[in-house]
Amino acid sequence: MTTATATRTATPATDKQKIFFDNLLAEREHHLTPETIALIKAKASSTDMRGLIDELLKAPHKPMQSTNMPEPGIYKRDGQIYELKQNRHTGVLKVSRIEVFGTRVRRRATVLRARVFTTADKITLDDASGFGREYGICCCCFRLLTDPISVRDGIGPVCKAKYFPGL
Ligand SMILES: [Zn+2]
Structure with a gap:
């Protein structure tokens, strides 16, 4: 028996993934609170982030409103x-x-x-x-x-x- 798999540290989400995640959060419907988003960005593994990105890609687009622009x-x-x-x-x-x-x-x-x-x-x-x-x-x-x-x-x-x- 090996414990290698259990003790292996998961690869953290990359900066590129976090930016893609942010872009998607801005354009897709979701129910994530700012606290949850901060936690995800701080702790999520690369694999978890890939899953979240996949979910967001399936979510409907937010209505396009120029008033949303900063x-x-x-x-x-x-x-x-x-x-x-x-x-x-x-x-x-x-x-x-x-x-x-x-x-x-x-x-x-x-x-x-x-x-x-x-x-x-x-x-x-x-x-x-x-x-x-x-x-x-x-x-x-x-x-x-x-x-x-x-x-x-x-x-x-x-x-x-x-x-x-x-x-
Ligand atoms: Zn100045």
Whole structure:
């Protein structure tokens, strides 16, 4: 008798699976609560995730409503900063994952769709200040922070007033 199978650690769900899962949650009908979703993403094995994805693929589509679309802006999901920018011609919201290289920001392609983002994912002033202090770059306009007070605060007065009025 071997216990190898019983003690073998299941392979955790991949990031790719989690993103696909998020996309499906946004477009298919389901009854999963945010708590359950968080638990699944934290604990599910790759096999479990494949099963869940299969279930969601069989579920009916949610009615398409443009009102479900988030507004353009800067968002944070799973510790990553994303920019949602509207194409001037098509009106389509493009999602980019923000990466910092030295003093510059790079916009990376991601398969995460705009529909996935909700108001709750919008960056807070704390998120923006934290990003600004870490990289010396404003998290709202991605410009280099040069003023000593802005560097200290992680955000400049203009973007703070524009994006976080009253704070
Ligand atoms: Zn700024």
